[in-house]
Amino acid sequence: MLIDSGDIPYDSVINTDVCIVGAGAAGITLARQFANTNIRVCLMESGGFNLELPTQNLYKGSNVGWPYWPLDSSRIRFFGGTTNHWGGNCIPLNDDDFEQRDWISDSGWPISKTDLEPYYRAAQPVFGLGQEGYDPVEWQSDSMKLLEFSDDLITSNMFQGCEAKRFGAVYRAELLASSNLDTYLHANAIDIQSSENGKEIVRIKFACLNGNRFTVNAKTYLLALGGLENSRLLLASNGVQPKGLANGNDLVGRYFSDHYYFARLGLMVVPEANPNLNYYHKKIRVSGREIGLHFELASAVKKKKKLLSTRIHISKVPWRAYSHDPGKPAINRDFGEKVASKLNSVWQSLSGLEKPNKNRPESYGELSSANLYSIGAWIEVNPRKDSRVYLNDDKDVFGMPRITLDWIIANNEKRSLMTSLNYFARQVGANGIGRVRLDLDEQSPWPWQGGGEPGLHQMGGTRMNDSALKGVVDKHCKVHGIANLYIAGSSVFPTFGTANPTLTIVALALRLADHVKEIQSG
Amino acid sequence: MDRRRRKILCGVITLPGTALAFSAADKGSDLAVSKWGSLPDYLGKENESSVLMGKKYYESKVLSQCEFQEVLSNYYRSIQYCQPGERTVNIVDRLVRDDFRGNVVVNIDGWVLSKTEVALCIRNFLQSA
Numbered sequence: 081m082l083i084d085s086g087d088i089p090y091d092s093v094i095n096t097d098v099c100i101v102g103a104g105a106a107g108i109t110l111a112r113q114f115a116n117t118n119i120r121v122c123l124m125e126s127g128g129f130n131l132e133l134p135t136q137n138l139y140k141g142s143n144v145g146w147p148y149w150p151l152d153s154s155r156i157r158f159f160g161g162t163t164n165h166w167g168g169n170c171i172p173l174n175d176d177d178f179e180q181r182d183w184i185s186d187s188g189w190p191i192s193k194t195d196l197e198p199y200y201r202a203a204q205p206v207f208g209l210g211q212e213g214y215d216p217v218e219w220q221s222d223s224m225k226l227l228e229f230s231d232d233l234i235t236s237n238m239f240q241g242c243e244a245k246r247f248g249a250v251y252r253a254e255l256l257a258s259s260n261l262d263t264y265l266h267a268n269a270i271d272i273q274s275s276e277n278g279k280e281i282v283r284i285k286f287a288c289l290n291g292n293r294f295t296v297n298a299k300t301y302l303l304a305l306g307g308l309e310n311s312r313l314l315l316a317s318n319g320v321q322p323k324g325l326a327n328g329n330d331l332v333g334r335y336f337s338d339h340y341y342f343a344r345l346g347l348m349v350v351p352e353a354n355p356n357l358n359y360y361h362k363k364i365r366v367s368g369r370e371i372g373l374h375f376e377l378a379s380a381v382k383k384k385k386k387l388l389s390t391r392i393h394i395s396k397v398p399w400r401a402y403s404h405d406p407g408k409p410a411i412n413r414d415f416g417e418k419v420a421s422k423l424n425s426v427w428q429s430l431s432g433l434e435k436p437n438k439n440r441p442e443s444y445g446e447l448s449s450a451n452l453y454s455i456g457a458w459i460e461v462n463p464r465k466d467s468r469v470y471l472n473d474d475k476d477v478f479g480m481p482r483i484t485l486d487w488i489i490a491n492n493e494k495r496s497l498m499t500s501l502n503y504f505a506r507q508v509g510a511n512g513i514g515r516v517r518l519d520l521d522e523q524s525p526w527p528w529q530g531g532g533e534p535g536l537h538q539m540g541g542t543r544m545n546d547s548a549l550k551g552v553v554d555k556h557c558k559v560h561g562i563a564n565l566y567i568a569g570s571s572v573f574p575t576f577g578t579a580n581p582t583l584t585i586v587a588l589a590l591r592l593a594d595h596v597k598e599i600q601s602g
Numbered sequence: 603m604d605r606r607r608r609k610i611l612c613g614v615i616t617l618p619g620t621a622l623a624f625s626a627a628d629k630g631s632d633l634a635v636s637k638w639g640s641l642p643d644y645l646g647k648e649n650e651s652s653v654l655m656g657k658k659y660y661e662s663k664v665l666s667q668c669e670f671q672e673v674l675s676n677y678y679r680s681i682q683y684c685q686p687g688e689r690t691v692n693i694v695d696r697l698v699r700d701d702f703r704g705n706v707v708v709n710i711d712g713w714v715l716s717k718t719e720v721a722l723c724i725r726n727f728l729q730s731a
Contacts, residue, residue: 231703346712506703506705508702509699509701509707509715510699510700510702510703511699512695515715516714517711517712517713517714518709518712521709521712
């Protein structure tokens with residue numbers, strides 16, 4: 081049933097089995113798992129079915145750390161949540177993203193990739209994807225060949241592009257048709273109230289922009305408000321615990337991160353059009369599916385060199401556009417063209433040792449943009465306790481404190497990025513693919529201004545750890561010390577990798593739903 | 603000859619004795635300097651096309667004399683002891699790839715280049731200067 085919260089009687093009390101707060105990727109996935117069961121569920125959404133500015137404004141906050149998008153435009157607050165502006169790229173975390181890496185402080189998940197594998201598979205149809213895996217080798221065919229690196233230092237990795245990416249639109253009818261599930265729109269959670277000993281949630285207070293107020297009492301509460309808002313609601317729910325709910329160890333809001341994408345880190349010049357490279361610089365269709373390929377350092381290299389993960393992308397960019405990028409170091413407009421022709425000359429010189437060899441690249445393509453690629457990268461960010469979301473003195477229309485984001489990226493990330501790119505550059509040369517110029521060096525300013533932007537992958541803040549001293553939730557996403565409160569979404573990620581988080585968010589939500597069903601069934 | 607070029611040429615005299623000694627080992631008569639054609643300029647600012655790539659390398663001191671001689675010696679040894687029939691360009695290609703594998707690289711204005719290819723460019727410049 082669909083209910084507009086503004087229309088229900090003031091101060092109503094709604095009793096249910098499960099209360100899901102937030103109808104984004106995690107919340108909708110959870111709700112679907114309970115649909116048509118004997119478990120009564122309320123799905124609470126702050127917005128409506130379309131963007132409404134007064135609701136969106138509730139997301140306003142401030143940034144004081146690493147450059148970030150405005151908080152009210154970096155996420156979407158209506159039915160479907162941030163899937164409403166999601167690009168649709170699905171990619172699981174790598175095995176080593178789950179592992180504790182001794183060179184990355186506070187790294188590691190309390191679960192392994194193996195634990196999550198069944199749920200990754202179950203998540204595929206949620207996105208309208210098939211059961212094909214994420215090993216690009218398996219996708220090779222006569223029409224798609226991977227670029228081969230002989231030394232196993234660089235590997236190819238991939239994402240799958242999905243069609244079913246606007247969860248609100250895709251699953252709205254299904255959810256509204258479910259007999260045991262009530263969907264409330266315009267319901268803003270403003271206070272989670274616990275028992276006096278703080279060990280159980282007894283109700284959540286909701287408010288509407290039209291002035292209405294009501295309460296939901298449930299057996300189990302699932303917060304699925306997103307990477308920033310989960311922390312905000314816990315911190316603001318301070319009726320029993322002055323520092324905020326579940327914040328006895330001062331961890332709520334901490335270890336926040338996003339991914340950062342640097343679009344212009346350098347360029348690659350190849351001597352001749354390499355057909356295999358064509359599969360890397362854009363999304364391609366293979367066997368009717370859309371995929372995208374990129375490069376990563378092999379896990380063994382990252383371990384040996386103590387590196388964070390880096391996902392290296394190449395893209396064709398016309399020289400003119402490249403040289404005019406205001407974020408790049410100043411170069412003259414013909415710089416790239418000169419380099420291309422000069423490298424051409426290098427090899428012509430080498431080829432000149434003998435008569436021209438047809439198998440030897442004799443030209444770097446002159447000024448042809450077909451052989452020029454810009455290099456970009458997604459970087460993994462080190463989990464840091466001081467990288468955080470906290471409440472500030474500003475308040476929204478409900479009197480709920482707004483947040484300040486202090487996201488930290490430091491030199492460790494720069495070192496990992498530079499080292500990874502150097503490996504890539506050397507492997508490009510070693511395999512006769514071409515030559516690489518890197519614009520980022522030790523003297524470069526950090527943050528690097530070469531066409532960078534946050535990925536809108538808000539993670540952390542309520543991180544997962546077996547110990548309440550190191551995490552807000554346990555491996556089942558249950559809040560430590562509170563019997564009936566769970567958190568869904570990327571805020572539980574303790575380590576971030578470079579993968580777009582949505583597939584993992586949905587896989588974790590499927591896993592959480594199984595766990596809650598078990599508990600509900602006694 | 604301008605002052606700058608004279609200065610470079612003075613440096614040349616003390617440079618790659620080993621390289622010059624081995625130069626006779628270059629395979630084939632097409633190794634005459636003229637066959638290299640004009641040397642390219644490199645990373646020069648606009649209207650500075652007279653800046654030669656080799657000169658750029660040379661002046662950038664990305665390779666010490668010792669390194670330069672060592673790399674070229676390796677190159678000439680490889681030429682001298684290559685498999686019968688192996689083509690020079692393939693030998694160079696192999697050496698260059700090995701450089702990248704072994705991290706025997708230099709960074710010139712951001713370009714990650716093999717020391718062998720850089721040394722050959724310097725030699726090229728020196729021979730034509």
